Amino acid sequence: MVTPPQRTEPTPNTPPPARAQTNIRNRHRVAAVAIAVVLGVHLAAMFLWISPRTPVTDAVDAPLRAYALPMFQQSWSLFAPDPVHAAYYLEVRRVPQDLSETPWVSASAVELAGLHHHLLPTTATNITNKTASLTNEALNDLPDDHKALFTWHFHHDVQTRLISEGLDGQNPTTQFNRAMTVDRAVTAYATQFLSAQGQLVEGDLVQYRILRVSSPDFADRATQGVSQTVSFTSGRRPPEVLPGQDVEAFERALEAFS
Amino acid sequence: MTDTPTHTEAQRPAQGAARQTAQQIREALDAVLTHRYGLWGASFLRILTGATLLVQLVVNFPFRSYLWGPAAAWSQELHATAEFPFQRLIFGPTVSATSVTVWYVVLIVAVGCFMVGWHTRLATALTLVLHTWMTFSDGIYLDQSDNFVRFVLVYALGMCTWAHWSFDARRVARRQAAMESGEASAFTRRWSHVKDGMEPYVTALHNAALAGLAAHICMIYVASAMFKIQGDRWQNGTAVFSPLQIPHFSPFPELSTLATMWTLPVVVATYLAVYAQLFFPLMMLHPVLRKVGLVAIIGMHASIGVLMGLPFFSMLMLAGDSIFVSSRTYQRCDNAIRPVVNRVTARLRRIFRRGKTPVRAATPPGATSSQPSDGRSPAQPQAPV
Incomplete structure (x- = not known):
């Protein structure tokens, strides 16, 4: 299998090229903002879903369950709070x-x-x-x-x-x-x-x-x-x-x- | 309005700062629209997740009916609630053995395609759907590795996991070479043009999915540590002892006995597991601490995999962690491995009388070719093999 070069991955030695090299338009930026908003809402939901129970999670329990289950179902009971004994x-x-x-x-x-x-x-x-x-x-x-x-x-x-x-x-x-x-x-x-x-x-x-x-x-x-x-x-x-x-x-x- | 000039002067720095902030936001947006971050990690995630799933499916093949088929018909009433429509249509205790076997093989093929990066996006979707269908179909068995791989695949759907070490990467290189040599068909040229138009959206989606997975994994580790420190056995440093005494979590009793024989290793391992998870996100922010954090997490998962008999869970978690390894590390590995692979490939080709040299790489439209860290010249497009 062969590797084609992809868009540059910035590393400490290769900073991102200047904006002039790209052909980005406002519709692209709007899409990026929309994706960022969706990601932010999703991660906020996941944060509440994954975290230990708090009054905040209790308050939004029903919508949180509706969103997270079943695709983001999880359980760490094998290891916590006490490991299986x-x-x-x-x-x-x-x-x-x-x-x-x-x-x-x-x-x-x-x-x-x-x-x-x-x-x-x-x-x-x-x-x-x-x-x-x-x-x-x-x-x-x-x-x-x-x-x-x-x-x-x-x-x-x-x-x-x-x-x-x-x-x-x-x-x-x-x-x-x-x-x-x-x-x-x-x-x-x-x-x-x-x-x-x-x-x-x-x-x-x-x-x-x-x-x-x-x-x-x-x-x-x-x-x-x-x-x-x-x-x-x-x-x-x-x-x-x-x-x-x-x-x-x-x-x-x-x-x-x- | 004698104070107007003074007011305008006062506004100037604020307007300048606002313009600067707007410019920074614009540049940040342009960066996530033009640069795909973590492509090497995403590619390794695909390979390790795919390989682990593939081995797991092969190991479970003789037990497919016992787990997800009519040999488990005894359990058909245990799981009355349907999470998905058609939950037991192709897998499950009320489905025929033929259906289970056929779709199980299709899943194996899909996972294989996902692992080698052949039509990766489609293979990822198919793997996600079939794996979810299978694991949710049974009455009782759904473990944490099934849950973890499901949401890794959800994120992987948005990521360009095919970017390196994949058949799709080779296909892109061939198409690019054909485009540049003018040998591409009209359809290929039109298709490439359409794909070029989608590039910014695909790039933004990739970066979002990668960031989402990274954040999700960090949250899992921190939450897991927070749950742990609520338990007495984690607090008193003996938590790793208990599971290793239970036959179900002790596939190698001799190793378990050895690992828990002395107090100090038990306490150190218990606290290390908690601290490695609790500080995982912070350690990922610093290049040196990141190495320390990853070594600690790899050690933890290796122990869980071998000592507790949960190798697939551990390997899948490690696959998720692999996105935190730097691209430079992967490139070094690639540089070290590629000559060997090329030699083997060339030898195989000679054996099969194909005698062609492997393609290196070509630059996709509008992309800047990366300069490898070892100072090699950027890859040049070559004729397709």
């Missing part, structure tokens, strides 16, 4: 018809195999971590008594019975609907994962749980290691397959992690 992992298991105990299988560990000792890991190593975090958030948005409903065992018609039996037929709140959506999605993931692993047989139920893996404090690093605690265990669910699920592509992806 915990992650949520997903574990699943099949429950045979006799309801006997089976071992938990870590779906997150399968993804992590694609991360460890890989200099260029795939984006997909974070899916169950994200899903587990979402599930945790959705459940923690509920009052304790409503959260407890998701530990109930339903062997059929999960969502209908969560409302009719759990809420006594009351209209679910937005948060409850969100938790039901997430519960269904994680159950569908667990179904795919166990099927892909060849573990799920006809008549089995599935169950999932969320693990919180957290770092010790720096001061305790000599005496404590990474801790793992069960954050939530769901009730038993019938296998869930959502429309359009590509079972073979899911299997191929899991194989590609190893």
